[in-house]
Amino acid sequence: MPSFLIVSTVLLWVAVIVLMLVVFALLRQVGVLYERIAPAGALMINQQIKVGETAAEMQLQNINGGDNIVIGGMRDKAQLLFFVAPDCPVCKTLLPTFKSSAAAEHDWLNVVLASDASDEALQKMVEQQSLQKFAFVNSQALGMSYGVSKLPYAVLLDEKGAVQSLGLVNSREHLESLFEARERGVASLQEYMKNQSADNGVESFDPVGVVK
Amino acid sequence: MNDLYYVMQGAAAIFAALIFAQSAWHKQQNQQEFTKLLEDYALLPSRMESSATKLLICLELIIALLLLSPLLSIGLIMAALLLAFYAVVMAITLQRGKKLADCGCGGTTGEHRLSRYQLIRNAMMIAMLSAAYFVAETWQIPTIAHWVIAFASAMFLYLLYVVFEQLNQNNYHKKQLESRYA
Numbered sequence: 001m002p003s004f005l006i007v008s009t010v011l012l013w014v015a016v017i018v019l020m021l022v023v024f025a026l027l028r029q030v031g032v033l034y035e036r037i038a039p040a041g042a043l044m045i046n047q048q049i050k051v052g053e054t055a056a057e058m059q060l061q062n063i064n065g066g067d068n069i070v071i072g073g074m075r076d077k078a079q080l081l082f083f084v085a086p087d088c089p090v091c092k093t094l095l096p097t098f099k100s101s102a103a104a105e106h107d108w109l110n111v112v113l114a115s116d117a118s119d120e121a122l123q124k125m126v127e128q129q130s131l132q133k134f135a136f137v138n139s140q141a142l143g144m145s146y147g148v149s150k151l152p153y154a155v156l157l158d159e160k161g162a163v164q165s166l167g168l169v170n171s172r173e174h175l176e177s178l179f180e181a182r183e184r185g186v187a188s189l190q191e192y193m194k195n196q197s198a199d200n201g202v203e204s205f206d207p208v209g210v211v212k
Numbered sequence: 213m214n215d216l217y218y219v220m221q222g223a224a225a226i227f228a229a230l231i232f233a234q235s236a237w238h239k240q241q242n243q244q245e246f247t248k249l250l251e252d253y254a255l256l257p258s259r260m261e262s263s264a265t266k267l268l269i270c271l272e273l274i275i276a277l278l279l280l281s282p283l284l285s286i287g288l289i290m291a292a293l294l295l296a297f298y299a300v301v302m303a304i305t306l307q308r309g310k311k312l313a314d315c316g317c318g319g320t321t322g323e324h325r326l327s328r329y330q331l332i333r334n335a336m337m338i339a340m341l342s343a344a345y346f347v348a349e350t351w352q353i354p355t356i357a358h359w360v361i362a363f364a365s366a367m368f369l370y371l372l373y374v375v376f377e378q379l380n381q382n383n384y385h386k387k388q389l390e391s392r393y394a
Binding site: 006010013016017020021023024027028030031034035037087089 | 242
């Protein structure tokens with residue numbers, strides 16, 4: 001009898017722990033769903049340059065070597081400027097997303113990483129994050145000309161060098177919202193949602209709140 | 213004293229050691245964010261925040277080790293005091309109206325928004341550690357079977373803890389969504 005009780009107790013403990021693990025896994029999935037279904041769009045906070053405007057064409061040195069990088073101007077493909085910094089933790093978490101987007105959209109898009117930091121810090125970042133194959137420019141003037149005040153920030157330029165969409169980017173959804181905005185022919189998903197909500201008679205719908 | 217009390221004391225100590233070790237690891241992995249968090253709490257002069265982060269990491273690791281060592285009672289007192297200190301800091305921040313500050317206690321579940329829930333949680337943990345302190349000065353668990361039960365109970369408590377943390381986080385996301393669609 002005592003051995004039966006011991007076995008029974010052990011089995012019950014195992015069952016309790018396994019059930020707790022299952023509960024946690026389910027709750028985690030619910031949490032992930034909440035994060036995923038939040039309406040997302042890159043937050044436009046820019047006062048410097050507006051969608052449709054063209055910033056001056058710039059030629060900047062690629063810190064990964066090779067030819068100088070031309071920002072803006074007429075080109076074959078659209079250009080995505082992704083502003084990051086070595087001491088920005090969110091930028092690091094978004095770099096895998098940036099890499100996969102660069103690979104997925106490469107037939108119509110050239111990507112350029114941009115920063116304003118010391119060369120040593122950037123070289124370290126390039127090595128740590130394996131960014132050697134990307135065009136990477138270090139320029140304070142570039143950030144200023146596009147009015148970048150918070151990071152990570154992305155600017156999508158069309159084939160004529162005009163700003164097509166731009167915004168603070170904190171997640172994959174935000175980054176993809178820039179491409180989505182281009183496809184839908186609007187300046188930003190905020191504008192799209194505003195139009196939609198105006199059509200639906202909803203006045204106070206704000207899809208941007210997820211950006212902290 | 214009944215062996216069961218020793219087992220419960222052991223479970224409480226192992227559970228608290230896990231929490232402190234996880235918290236130290238989380239702070240170590242996200243030092244920059246945690247330092248920024250201390251800035252948000254705005255309780256320290258700005259040049260002390262980086263040192264305070266390192267001090268808290270060391271303190272939490274020492275407490276985790278003490279809780280698993282023969283110096284159990286010292287570990288229990290220090291753990292309760294640190295939790296009380298955190299509770300006071302969070303209460304002051306809440307009082308100031310900074311409800312959206314991250315409480316810095318995220319481990320496996322990431323960010324946590326500060327609310328009264330964290331204060332209640334800390335109060336419960338302090339009560340548990342205080343009760344464990346009065347059981348015995350050091351480990352008195354008699355047999356291997358008792359150790360197994362103590363470990364299983366500690367695991368159960370830990371999982372309960374992360375489940376409530378996750379529920380709290382889900383609740384925050386749910387409220388955020390509801391307010392957006394309101």
